[in-house]
Structures are given as structure tokens and as C-alpha cells.
Amino acid sequence: MSHLEPEAKIFACSQSVYLAEKIAEQYGIPLGKITMSKYSDGEFQPSYEESIRGLRVFIVCSTFPTADNLMELLLMIDAAKRASARHITAVIPYFGWARQDRKDKPRVPIGAKLVANLLDAAGATRVMTMDLHADQIQGFFEKPVDHLFASTIFIPYIESLGLDNLTIASPDMGGSKRAYAYSKFLNSDVVICYKQRKEANIIDTMELIGDVKGRNVILVDDMIDTGGTLAKAADLMIEKGALSVRAICTHAILSGGAYEKIENSQLSELIVTDSIPLKKESNKIKVLSCAPLFAEVMHMVHHNNSISGKFIM
Secondary structure, X not given: OOOOOOOEEEEEOHHHHHHHHHHHHHHOOOEOOEEEEEOOXXXXXXXXXXXXXXXXXXXXXXXXXXXXXXXXXXXXXHHHHHOOOOEEEEEEOOOOOOOOOOOXXXXXXXXXXXXXXXXXXXXXXXXXXXXXXXXXXXXXXXXOEEEEOOHHHHHHHHHHHOOOOEEEEEOOHHHHHHHHHHHHHHOOEEEEEEEEEEEOOEEEEEEEEOOOOOOEEEEEEEEXXXXXXXXXXXXXXXHOOOOEEEEEEEEEOOOOOHHHHHHHOOOOEEEEEOOOOOOOOOOOXXXXXXXXXXXXXXXXXXXXXXXXXXXXX
16 A cells, blocks of 8 residues: 555444444455443443544444434544544435425425535535435535445346336336436336325325336335335235336335335335344345445545446446
8 A cells, every 4th residue: 555545444333333344344444443432311422442543534324313323423523533534434325314405395494404514514524325315415515425326236136036027116206217217227117106295204195107017016216214105106006907016225214114014015025225224124125235335435435446337327
């Protein structure tokens, strides 16, 4: 290694150690050591147990609720800055609060912009994430953002299934761009579900735009939360004559009764990444690891190589 090139080290927030260990293994270096001091009132303080002066530091942390995950990431970034790290990259496989990307009604926050400001204020010099809920969130940052796509992981798996009469589907209008991108790459048809909500996480009505009769359908989305949308979409497509329905969702939030909804739905399989740890096992849920993708891109970034080759659509 050139003396002009800083060494790289990988660290992890508490709830993302399971993923950071796999990333570090793929990268080829041990996971860095951190201790976490905790006070009786719940306050915590991270501490790097090895020197990071002049180095490139990657901090792996998916910022899913609770807010402790985000706060821990901010504290670790601040600690790295004060310990004279040369580069501090926040590796955020799941970027939490991203659904608050705009003002959709009066007197509400733009949470994603607030998080971007906090990361910048803490001292992050670069952000690496995957399948943001809205692409424009990249513009909330003043620092470089590497926005990776899980299609790099999912498309080889879809191709391995060898499905005939394949149709790609979006569970809502907002995901139509993603569905069209998959369908174009896979040379398949595309259909879209049109839904109306009474309130957050509660669907009022859903209709299907397009024909799925005699087709093997794959729903694509960036995340699955309560599972209501995908379960309802799968049931509707089977009702409309689909041969099978699968779903690929990058971030498996799976809150509330999501596991029960998936188990009781017409979905034959739900494919997700490990950006968020599963709360429990399910025969219908298959997990594909995003660790190799992040490790390879982190290595490219560290050595100042182009990462454009990692985008297959």
C-alpha cells in the first residue's frame, strides 16, 4: 500500500454488527473494535478502541427505528472526526426516515432532509446507501452519495428461477419507474397496482392496471413494512388469473402483523436483503445478502476506482 493512501477500517453500530461482520469478511479485513458505555438513564457513548488517525473509516449502520440507531451513527461519526480520521463514510444499507422526503400536507417535517443535515453536521464526508425510498434524497446531501441498487442482487436470482411468461409488477404508482426498469432489463411485461389509502399503512381500495392471466408475476418494491400492500396485491393478481406471485423488496421492515400477512397471502415467496435483520424466520421469506455488493463498492471507493460497473440497470 502506498504511503499516500490511507488505510481503511470498518466499524459497526450495535444493531448492524451482523451485517458489518459479513461486509468486513468480504472486504478482507477484520471488523474494527468499539466499546459502548451506557448510563442508567439510557444514554450511551461509543468509543473506538484502536487508532483511526489519518485513515478512511467506514461506519456501517442501518438507521431503522428506534432513533437510537441514528443517534449511535451520529455519535460514531463525531467520534471519528474528533479522532482525526481522514475520510468518514456512513454506510447506511437502509436509510431510515426516507418516507418523509417531502411535505405531503401542511405542518409536517421533511425527515429525510433533517437526517441528511445531521449526518453532514456530525462530520460524514461521504454516504453510501441502497435503494432509497425516493431518488431525490441524494440531493439533500452536500457530500458525495453512492446510491447502490439492489437490482444487482435481485436480477441474477430472478434469472435463476427460469420463469416463463414473466411479468413485473409495481404494488403502487410510485414504484412504476422501478418496475419498468426491471421489466426492460428482463424483457418482460409490466403491470401496476393502483391503491388508495385511508391513512398510513391502511389501504382502502386497490385496482390492477394490466393483464396477469397465465403469467408468473414478480412484485418489486424498495421496502415492505406491514405487508398489507403486497399481500393485497398478490391476492388480487391470483384472483385475476396469475399462475404465481412473488415479491422482491430490498428492505424487510416487517412491522406489526407483517409476518402473518405474508404467511396467509397468495405470495409464493418474498425475497429481501439483509439490510435490516429479520425478527423471525419464515418459510416464505428468502434473504439475499447485500454484504458482497457493499464490500466491493467500499473497496472501489477506497482505491478511487469507478463504481459505475456495479449498476446493472
